[in-house]
Structure formats: structure tokens, C-alpha cells
Amino acid sequence: MGDAGEDLSHAVVGMGTDEFSNVDPAVVTGKLKSILDPTPRIEMASVEIGGIRIGVIHVEQHPSRPIIAQKTEGDKIKEGDIFYRYPGQSARIKYSDLRAMLDQRDRQARLDVMPMVERLLALGPQRALVADLEEGVLANGQGRIAIDSELLKNISFIREGNFDEVAGAPTLKLIGEVVPVDQNDIRSRGVLTDDVFLRNFLSGQTISQPTEYIRYAAVGGRAAWLPIGYFAQKAGLSRRAVRELVAGLPGDTAQKKVLLTRIDKADGAKKNYAGSPKTIVEKLMAGQIIEPTDAKSAGSIAQAICGLREKVPLLLADLLGLLGRCLAAIDAEGRTPALSSVRRAACRIDELFFPLTD
Known part of the structure; x- marks a missing residue:
């Protein structure tokens, strides 16, 4: 008082x-x-x-x-x-409030989608395409075309449910180039996780928005080891440009600091393990492929890859395929701790075949 x-x-x-x-x-x-x-x-x-x-x-x-x-x-x-x-x-x-929130969201979703459904029924499947603003594509079930990220900003009103039409005017007008998207195309506008990141690198497929992977490695991921050289090369970025990109991201996390240190080192992922990995790395350097038989051997092979030296005689495709099989063996047995060795091995392959250049 x-x-x-x-x-x-x-x-x-x-x-x-x-x-x-x-x-x-x-x-x-x-x-x-x-x-x-x-x-x-x-x-x-x-x-x-x-x-x-x-x-x-x-x-x-x-x-x-x-x-x-x-x-x-x-x-x-x-x-x-x-x-x-x-x-x-x-x-x-509380459960009752959560249930009410979910029911309200479902009701609103049905209300939002009805104008689109009615329009699709009126047009027919032959004349309509569905725009996915997260993936950045237009699709009708038979083919897709990609929408440039800058163009997506210009049609963001669709997110707000603004589907009112003016007589004689198009609902959506695309200005600029549209690019066909292959079915194996990887879109970084979707959900990106550490697992997706690793598998996308191992697959070696086309990346539509490679800089998003670098941003994720700096501030979005949880894994300490995620390869970035491959994505930097796809984006046409030099070592300096990658450093500037990462340094300019918000936040001052430990992960970001570690990545900045890795950018400045040519062999930051290289590590020499003792025991079985030491024997395997010499075989790999001699051009031999050692196949994993279980999760334990897969972990040893991944650690051996971390010790690969310059001028390894194996092809990139051979190493990526081998590491992919190691990942499958580890997944089959649920040996989650061994995944860190696979991620570090991926970074070592990345350093050898996609080095950052000044």
C-alpha cells in the first residue's frame, strides 16, 4: 500500500x-x-x-x-x-485447453481450405496447380515447377488466406523465370535436421538452396560435425564468403564458434584413431574398400575415414557409398553414439573433395 x-x-x-x-x-x-x-x-x-x-x-x-x-x-x-x-x-x-486449441485449429484449417477446394473443383485437375510456399513448388501430381525464393516474397499474401478474386483478374501472376524441378531435387525450404543434412550430403544430389545448409550448420543444427564445403561449392562461395556468412548470423553460440574455427582449417575433421581404425585407414589409403558387417565395424570404418590423408586413391562416390552403408548398419542396431563418427567422417570427405578456397 x-x-x-x-x-x-x-x-x-x-x-x-x-x-x-x-x-x-x-x-x-x-x-x-x-x-x-x-x-x-x-x-x-x-x-x-x-x-x-x-x-x-x-x-x-x-x-x-x-x-x-x-x-x-x-x-x-x-x-x-x-x-x-x-x-x-x-x-x-492443461489437457482440456490443448484439446480446445487443436479443435479450433482444425476448424480454421477447414474454413481456410474450402475456397481453394471449391476453386480446384471448378477448374478441374487438368487446369490447376497447387502452390506449396514452404517447398517453393507448383505441382499437380504429374509434374512440378520451382518458384524462386524472391518471387515467393511477392506472393506471400497467399499465406494470409487472401483468395478474393476481382472479375477478370488472375488470382496469381508469376513474373520471371520458372525452372523445372527434378524429382531428386533437394529443397532446403522444408524441414532440415541433422539427419537430413547428413543424408543429403551422402546422396550427392542437386541442392537448390545450398546456403541454407551452411546457415543451419552454424545456428540451427545440434551436431558438432556437419559438412559445409560441398554446399559452399554449390553456392559458389569462397572461404572468405562462407566466413562472412556465418559470422553475420545472429547469436554467439558455441556451435557457431566451432564452425568458424573449422572454416579456417583445411583438415579440422582429420583425426588419427588407434586400434582397428588405424589398420583400416591404411587399407583405404591403399585403395581397398572394407565393408561394414555390423554397427561396431561400421563405427571403426567411420573413424578410419577421419584419418584419411591427402591424395586418397578412392573415388568420392566410393567413399560416400561406404559411409552410407556404415550409417545404415549403425541405424539398424540403434547405435546412436556412433553417429558422431559418421558425421565427422563426412566432414573429412568434405575437406578432401570439396575444400574451401580463398
């Missing part, structure tokens, strides 16, 4: 420092992106009320609720947590 008896339980105290005002919103968003999926959209501002400066964070309601914690962070956020705003507090959501 104040001197005059007024209730001061909700009094505006204000900020004692300018720390909040100096925080880069990109850093906050980067932190949220690493913890929450999907990432909530926020706006930050500092305002003055009665001569007192306060900080304001506005969190928009996400159209793809619920937002789920994808990893444990400290003591208060556990993997799988869904927080819900109750009167006066944010707490883990």
Missing part, C-alpha cells in the same frame, strides 16, 4: 538500466528458434509511462499453434512443454 493507501501491487517500476533497449531482437529470435517450434513472432520496444521507461515484448498468436519446446532449457523449460497463458500466469497447458 502507498502513503495514501492506494494499491501499488501493479505499480510500474521501470527499468534501471538500458540493457533491454540495447538487446538485438535478432538475438532473441535466434534463441527462441533454438528452443521453440514453431518459432513465435515477437516485437520489442521500450516506452515511457509517467516518466518511467519500461520494456515491452509483444508475442503474436502463431497460426500453427501449439508452440512446443523442442529441447530442455534450464530448470523451467523441458522438452515437449507447451506453455499456455492463464489469468496472471503462464503455465504448462
